[in-house]
Amino acid sequence: MPIKHLVLLEFIICAVSAGLPKPVLKMDAVNTKYLLRWNWTYSTSVNFTAQMAFSNTASYKDICFGVETYCDYSAHLDYSGEYYLRVQAETRGDRSDWAMWKFCPDADAPLGAPSELRVEAGVSMLIVSFKEPMAENGEPMSAVLSQNSMDPAMAFRLMFWTDDAPSQRQEKKLNTTAHTLSLNAHTRYCLQVQAFSDAFAKTSPYTLPLCTTTLGPTLFWNILFPLLLFLVLLGVFGFLWTRKRWRMFQVYALPSSIVLDSKSHQPLLVPMENTCPVTALVAMPTAEQVPPFSDRPAPAFPTARTGDRLL
Numbered sequence: 116m117p118i119k120h121l122v123l124l125e126f127i128i129c130a131v132s133a134g135l136p137k138p139v140l141k142m143d144a145v146n147t148k149y150l151l152r153w154n155w156t157y158s159t160s161v162n163f164t165a166q167m168a169f170s171n172t173a174s175y176k177d178i179c180f181g182v183e184t185y186c187d188y189s190a191h192l193d194y195s196g197e198y199y200l201r202v203q204a205e206t207r208g209d210r211s212d213w214a215m216w217k218f219c220p221d222a223d224a225p226l227g228a229p230s231e232l233r234v235e236a237g238v239s240m241l242i243v244s245f246k247e248p249m250a251e252n253g254e255p256m257s258a259v260l261s262q263n264s265m266d267p268a269m270a271f272r273l274m275f276w277t278d279d280a281p282s283q284r285q286e287k288k289l290n291t292t293a294h295t296l297s298l299n300a301h302t303r304y305c306l307q308v309q310a311f312s313d314a315f316a317k318t319s320p321y322t323l324p325l326c327t328t329t330l331g332p333t334l335f336w337n338i339l340f341p342l343l344l345f346l347v348l349l350g351v352f353g354f355l356w357t358r359k360r361w362r363m364f365q366v367y368a369l370p371s372s373i374v375l376d377s378k379s380h381q382p383l384l385v386p387m388e389n390t391c392p393v394t395a396l397v398a399m400p401t402a403e404q405v406p407p408f409s410d411r412p413a414p415a416f417p418t419a420r421t422g423d424r425l426l
């Protein structure tokens with residue numbers, strides 16, 4: 116097409132759209148939510164057409180049409196893609212120029228702050244947990260970023276400070292969404308957390324600060340536990356001591372003059388035995404022992420069997 120004709124064509128297009136100004140666009144993106152917004156203060160009876168294409172020369176596809184002054188592109192753009200978005204205002208018989216917006220989500224969409232920050236106070240520590248930024252489809256943003264990167268795509272920065280020295284802030288880099296901080300007891304700490312990706316050069320805003328006071332050693336640890344420990348040790352030492360004494364008593368050999376009677380040579384002290392024989396004396400005259408017509412008087416008691424010992 117000759118240049119003359121092109122210029123003429125452009126002139127005609129400009130003439131057609133001269134009446135309506137084009138919308139002023141602004142991309143409101145976070146994670147994988149891409150909301151294109153525009154200002155319109157000229158007239159209420161206007162419809163807007165919002166379109167997208169993969170390149171400036173490709174054919175555009177309609178995404179939104181209506182009176183709303185925004186268009187949600189979230190469901191239509193891949194994170195790693197490059198897109199051309201455009202919006203036009205139209206009244207009956209009049210159209211504005213297209214307002215253009217070039218958009219690459221992985222470069223242009225900022226990371227959202229972590230959410231659901233929780234801090235639980237312990238003895239000289241804080242247990243911190245939070246939820247990482249999430250994509251629109253419910254996937255964690257670290258998974259979305261990892262699709263385009265081999266490195267751990269996302270990490271977190273935990274900033275904390277004591278209430279009485281807010282200017283002395285300490286930082287800790289985390290790669291998990293839960294962490295235990297070892298701190299001083301009975302101290303009020305504030306903390307906040309942000310997500311970041313070195314691979315994508317993205318840093319999220321910090322969460323709102325959350326403050327809590329660490330606990331100290333309790334009554335149990337201060338008084339009851341040492342007391343219990345003392346009692347247990349006392350018990351153990353007492354037990355060991357009596358055992359030692361008992362052993363000494365067992366090992367000590369008595370002199371023979373005490374053990375044996377010098378005259379009868381009968382043992383005076385009987386060594387301790389483990390078994391204890393039972394002596395049963397049963398007075399039960401039988402027919403054999405007491406014949407009915409015997410001259411010999413029946414013994415009053417049966418004699419104890421030898422081998423049994425009277426204790």
Ligand SMILES: *[C@@H]1O[C@H](CO)[C@@H](O)[C@H](O)[C@H]1NC(C)=O
Pocket residue numbers: 139140141152153154
């Ligand atoms: C619309 O206008 C207001 C005030 O003039 C401004 O703060 C806002 O950023 C504008 N929005 C867009 C999408 O241009």
Ligand SMILES: *[C@@H]1O[C@H](CO)[C@@H](O)[C@H](O)[C@H]1NC(C)=O
Pocket residue numbers: 160161162181205206207
């Ligand atoms: C906007 O679009 C609707 C639906 O197509 C149509 O009924 C309405 O007349 C349009 N308004 C203007 C100002 O063009």
Ligand SMILES: *[C@@H]1O[C@H](CO)[C@@H](O)[C@H](O)[C@H]1NC(C)=O
Pocket residue numbers: 267290
């Ligand atoms: C997380 O960080 C620790 C130390 O900072 C490191 O040893 C570990 O390999 C990291 N894990 C991952 C998955 O990056």
